[in-house]
Every structure is written in structure tokens, then in C-alpha cells.
Amino acid sequence: MYCARRVECYFVRMEQKRSDVIANQIEELIFDGTFRDGEHLDEMQLADRFSVSRTPVREALLRLAQSGLIEHLPRRGAFVRQPGPIELMEMFEVMAELEASAARLAANRISDHAIGELKEANQRCNAAVEEQNTEKYYGENEQFHAILYRESGNSFLEKECLRLQRCLQPFRRTQLRLRGRLKQSMREHELIVSALEDGDEIQAANASRGHVAVQGENFHHLMASLKTALKRVG
Amino acid sequence: MYCARRVECYFVRMEQKRSDVIANQIEELIFDGTFRDGEHLDEMQLADRFSVSRTPVREALLRLAQSGLIEHLPRRGAFVRQPGPIELMEMFEVMAELEASAARLAANRISDHAIGELKEANQRCNAAVEEQNTEKYYGENEQFHAILYRESGNSFLEKECLRLQRCLQPFRRTQLRLRGRLKQSMREHELIVSALEDGDEIQAANASRGHVAVQGENFHHLMASLKTALKRVG
DNA sequence: ACATTATTTCTTGTATACAATAATATTGAC
């Protein structure tokens, strides 16, 4: 019986508080378009929807406001706040800079083992490209970048990279849909790895920056995918 | 009389909600050492101290937990969480990278007017050095960097820089106490400005990175100033 | 009829009450 008790205890410890669960659910509802940009989020309605009181809903909203996904005006309430085209470009630019920094630092700090990991991740990426499996490519691509962040040897930088990556996730997806973009992306990955192997920090930084940066036709593509977001302006 | 009414209205609008005020006050109490690292922050005690109920205190604590200044464990409460020496070094490294990025972008985007602003800020810095007024230097130095962030032309990057700068503020202060550091810092500022004037993005980035990075004797000095933080380990 | 003001309603911000869990103290057995 003590065993059952421990199991129960385990589940209890795993259980996060309701406000956290609700924050994630609201986030999900924003990402999949249930709540549109600029929409007012009523605390009472959300409380009813999740069958809780206003308190955890409110805490969730305040948390999301901190992360920038919603705007919380005093005495006015919470509003969905998707980044506009300009802010999005800016975020991609910062992401590119952070990736460049991570690569630059990694060039001097990366272990041979990690180089191996990157190559393996790249192989899995390649396999996904062969299979034309965009979804799989997307996951493996994330793995590749996660390793790079880690090998910067700076866990604070790693966290910042992951945070921003998470914000840009829904938009990055659209970028990869471009014809031939997957193969180009692969070549860039290989360029990064070889720069890291050579310990060439400048090359590693430039290759990483170029890989993430939104430029050329990608720019137009991204703008096109933002038509929905632009609606609110009109 | 309508005038008086408008004034009242103005003040009402300026008034932020209590939880925000409390968050800032708690932050202050942590920075000035009233609450030590690792200390448990009791919601009830804080509520009594500020003469409010637990609700706004709780919201403040959750906000501070998001910003990383305190740790909030489920069903355990809030604990002060000052960065340890390693994390601090990592944060300075990221700050250096962000500054470098801002400078690199600014090199291509900065206006002549802004160059003038930087030079003026530098002159005020110089005056502070002459007067041996560390406090004044500190403020003017912040101004200089704020202009640089702005001229990156990327307001998202600007915000990120200001956020991190704010976190590192109490530690940066100790760095400036080093003998002769002020004059060296001034030379570095001038180097940055001249690189920006030349539109030399590489030089601007390197100069900025070097200016912020903690290296050489500064490293030992920073570690020494962390003795208090290290106490908790012992 | 329109604009302005007063009132009402609705929503947020804060206080308090209750529930659930972790920390602490107490008691009993060895």
C-alpha cells in the first residue's frame, strides 16, 4: 500500500496550479486563432469557460501580459496583442543576433561530442527533407538549434534564445513552406557546423545570422502570411 | 473649475494599481538588501507591511517571479533569488552581445543628430569624471547607452537591452568603483562613437562588446563584491 | 434632433473566506 501512496504523491507533485494550466490554454487559444488580435479577454467569461473562479484566470492573464502575448491596461482589462509586421521583423532580427552570438561563443566552446550531435541532427533533418516531411523537419530543426544554444556555454543566453524562439514559433513555420527553402536551410546548417568545427567564430556568427534573418523573398512571404494580422489596421 | 477637474483626472490616470507599486517596492527591498538571497517572502507579512490584502501582494510576487528576481514554488511560496556568480557572468556576457548587436545595427542606421547626442552625453560623462562625481557619471553613462539602443533602429532590441541593463544595474555600479576605470570607460565610449561615425559596424560591435564585457581584473573585482551573495553557499 | 450630462450597468481591482497542502510539534513505541 505504501507504493500506492507514493504514486499518488508523485502525481500530486506533478500537478501544477490551475493558473499555469489556464495560461497555457489561453496561449493555445490565441495561437490557433480562437481569440483574434485586439480582442478583449473577459475574466468572467474565461472563468466560466474553464470552470474556475476569476482568481486563477486573472493570474494567468497577468502572466501572459508579462510575456507580451496580451496587453493588460489598468481598469480596462486584457487584450490579445499579436506582434504587428514591424515588431515581428524586429523580433526576427534580434533572434538572428542572439543566434549569431550563440554560434560565436560556441565556436570556441563546443565539444567534439556536440559537433557529432549537430551532425546527427542534421542527418535527421536531411531525412525529413527527402521524405518531404515538413513537420518532422520542423522538429529536427528545433533540435539542431537547441544544441547550438546549449553549446554557447551560457545557459542564460540559452534560455533567452529558447524564449524568443517560442514567441516566433508560429511565424517560423510559415517561412519554411517556401519552395526550396528546406534545401537551402540544410546547406546553411552545414555551413554553421563546418564553421564551428574550424573554430571560426566570425564565420559561425555570420552563417547563423544569415540563417535566421528574414531577407529577400522571405520578407515578402512573411508579410503575406501576416495579412490576417494586418486586418485590424484596416 | 473645469481646470481643477482635468488635473484630478490626470492624477487618476497616472495612478497605477497597487500590485504594481508593491512589486516595485519589493524589488527595491531586495536590491537594498532588506530581503536577503534565499529568504522566504511571506504573503501575509508583506500584506501587513504594505497595509493591503494578500491579493495585490500575490500578484506582485508572481510578476517578480516572471522577471526572475524571485522564485515561486507551487504551494511553497516565494523566495528571493539573486543571481549567483556564474549566472551573473552569463548575464554580463549576454548584455555585451546585445550591446554589440545594437552598435552593429546602429553603425548603419544612426542619424547625424544622434551622433551629436552621443557626443553631448559623452561630454557630460567627461564632466562627471573631472568632478569625480561617480553618481553623475553613472546616470550620464546610462543615457549614452540608452541612445545607442535607440539608434539600433530596433525597438524590440532596445527594450531587451533596457530590461537586462536594469537587472544588472546594482552590479554595474560596483564595477565603476575601480580606480581609473572611469577614464578607461570614457576612452571606450569615444571609440564606439568614432566607429559609428565611420559606419564601421565591425569596429562598433567589438568596441561595444569590450566595453560591457567583464574581463581581466574586473572579473576579480566583481567576484569580490559577490561575497555576500556567496554566503548562502557556505 | 443633437449634444451633453446623469445614471445605470458591467468589469476590474481588492478584501476576505474557505480549502488544500506543506511545515511543525506532539505523542507513542522501541
Added chain:
DNA sequence: GTCAATATTATTGTATACAAGAAATAATGT
């Protein structure tokens, strides 16, 4: 006397109640 199990206390998480401000609507005067 010490350790373990249980009872107590204290603190957090959530629900509800109340207060205050903003939006919406009704009323009034021009």
C-alpha cells in the same frame, strides 16, 4: 533517548464578496 507516525498549525491556492472605475445607456436641455 531517539525515531517514527500522527495531530496541529501555518501558509498557499482558489472562491466569493465588495468597492471603484469605465463603458453604455437614458435623460435633459438647447
